[in-house]
Amino acid sequence: MMISSDSDDNAPYVPLAQRLKQRQDNVISASSTVANEKDAEQYSPSNLAGSQLSCQNGFSESERPLSVHQVRTVSRGVSDVPDEMATLPQQWLPPTDTSPAKRKPAKRTAEEIQASREEALRRRQAREAQQRGKEVLRQEQERQRAEKKALAEAAKALRPEECIKHMVVAVDPALLQLEGGGTLLASVQALGCSCAIEKQPLPRSVSWMRRAPCAQPDDGQCVPEAHVVMHMTVDDFITLIHGYIQEERHGRSGTSPTLTSWVQEQQRRHPTKILSLVVIELEKYFRSQKSQSQKRFREAVAGEERGGGQVKKRRRNGGAEVLPEVSRVELEEAVVHLQLHTGVSVHFLSTWKDFSDHITMTTKAVAEAPFKREREKTGFSFHLESEWAGGQRVDKAGKGLLQVWKRQIQQFNRVSPDMASAILAAYPSPQLLRKAYNQCKSDREKISLLSDLLIRRGEGVTSTTRRVGPELSKRLFLLMNCCDPEQSLDSTV
Incomplete structure (x- = not known):
């Protein structure tokens, strides 16, 4: 506290402690006067609405903050009082705003900005790498599921009850023009497999194709099988056997093709095919040969009875070429020679119905061949019966x-x-x-x-x-x- 310089010199001296005490009493009396005026105004009709509004705002009457004017008045009254002598209640002091949101952020340096950018870039690259890893994993899982599904469908397609549905029988058009072509086509369609009429490399032949398990019937995704069944006419078959007899017994090589040489030529042209031959109605040839032999014998006997005159030979069938004579023993010899040198078998059938049944049986065998090969892969060098x-x-x-x-x-x-x-x-x-x-x-x-x-x-x-x-x-x-x-x-x- 400072003593005023314009004080009267004749005024009695007042000690400092007494003056401070008087000043404190004046401050207390002023504050009580303000409080009494406040209480008087509180119960006035004009301030009832204000008090209700203050209560609605979340403050009670005792906790309502002072106005700016009151705070300034009180602060001016105690500004000259020391802290240990004049301390005011906390609600009388002006509020101080120290929340972190309203603090002024410190200015960052260029190094900190660059570091934050690099950190954000690193995080973004890590997220992108994680997303790429998830995508690659998802694609790998989808690929594995697709492979498992394809393997399951392929295994299902090899089962005996399902494999026939995936077979396509390719029939040469020349075979359908023969006597049993319609019966063959009806038998193949009744079997449950598809039928395709296409020109084959070997005339009058039947081949097979296997459709992929996922392919549709109209798709062309077919894998050709190696087996081929070829129909050979009796005339061609007897002619080839006669050529074999001329070459083996009489040494006339090169004059006409034999059965073995003709089949070997076909194997050279089609090395991936497994050929088998079918001859239909061969017994008619032997019956005709027998009847002709008996007829010649009767004519010879009749000629001798007439005095040994020569009998004129007549050519039947309007001058058609007569087939050479081949015995059953010569035929079997030629067939055995063919099997030993080429591995091709010859099936002799009586009727076209038997030929249709043979094609049906071969179709089933070709269809079930992969399943049977997989079943036989037991890992043992010996055969185990089912009961063992x-x-x-x-x-x-x-x-x-x-x-x-x-x-x-x-x-x-x-x-x-x-x-x-x-x-x-x-x-x-x-x-x-x-x-x-x-x-x-x-x-x-x-x-x-x-x-x-x-x-x-x-x-x-x-x-x-x-x-x-x-x-x-x-x-x-x-x-x-x-x-x-x-x-x-x-x-x-």
């Missing part, structure tokens, strides 16, 4: 071990259930048979240990007996005592 493939069930008590030992003996070639039962009656387990081998003094005795066991067949007066024999006894000895897994059971000891 299932095995023998053995429970925890050991029931079924006797049948396992019996089946193991029956795996030998030419071993019947009666022979296995005879060995089983003498030695019910492999351990008992091994003990019997150990008690033998020499290998010869071990080999012939089971030779004299009796095998009984049937019952009553019709029953018969015989011995196991040395062959099976030797094979069982090798099975039980040999340590070499590659040892042949039929080898000599």
Whole structure:
């Protein structure tokens, strides 16, 4: 506190402590006066609406903040009072705004801006890489699902009940112009497969194609099969066989093609095809040959009876070329020669109905061939029958071990259930048979240990007996005592 310079020199001296106390009393009286005026105005009719509004705004009468004028008046009254002497209540002080949202942000440097940009770019690249990884994973999963679906459909298409639906039988138009063309076409359509009339590389032939599992019937996605069945007329077949006879027996090579040379030429032209030949109504040729032979014989006899005159030969069928004479033995010889040198088989059929049935049977065989090849891939070098493939069930008590030992003996070639039962009656387990081998003094005795066991067949007066024999006894000895897994059971000891 400062003492005014214009104070009267003659005024009595007032101590500083007393003046401060008087000043404090004046401030307190002023504040009480303001409070009384405030209370008086509070209950006035003009301020009732204002008080209700202040209560609605969330302040009670005791907590309502002071006006700016009141705050300034009070602050001027206590501005000269020390802090330890004049402290006001907190609600009288002006509010101070220190929220972080209204603070003025500090100015960033260029390095911080560049670092924030690099961080944002890195995050965006990480998000894009994550999205690309998810997309690649989704595409890979879709591809795997598509591959599994395609494999499942391909496996389903190979089943016997489904494979015939995916077959396409290609028939040469020249074959349909023959006598049994309509019967062939009806048989193929009744089978349930598709039929395509197309010109084939081999005349009068039938080939097969397999449609892809996912392809539609109208699509052209077909894989050709190797099998081809060709119809050969009797005239062509007899002519080729006659050429073979002339070449083999008379040494006239090169004069006319033989059956073997003609087939070899077709195989050179179509190396990927498996050819088979069909000849229809060949018996008519042999019947005609027989009747002609009998007729010639009768004419010869009649000529001798007439005095040995020469009989004029007449040509039948309006001067048509007469087929050469070929016997059944010569025909079979030519067919065997063909199979040995080319591997092509020849089927002799009686009627066109048999030819249609042959094409139907071949269609089923070609359709089921992939399924049968997959089924035969068992991983074993020997054939397992269905009754052995299932095995023998053995429970925890050991029931079924006797049948396992019996089946193991029956795996030998030419071993019947009666022979296995005879060995089983003498030695019910492999351990008992091994003990019997150990008690033998020499290998010869071990080999012939089971030779004299009796095998009984049937019952009553019709029953018969015989011995196991040395062959099976030797094979069982090798099975039980040999340590070499590659040892042949039929080898000599």
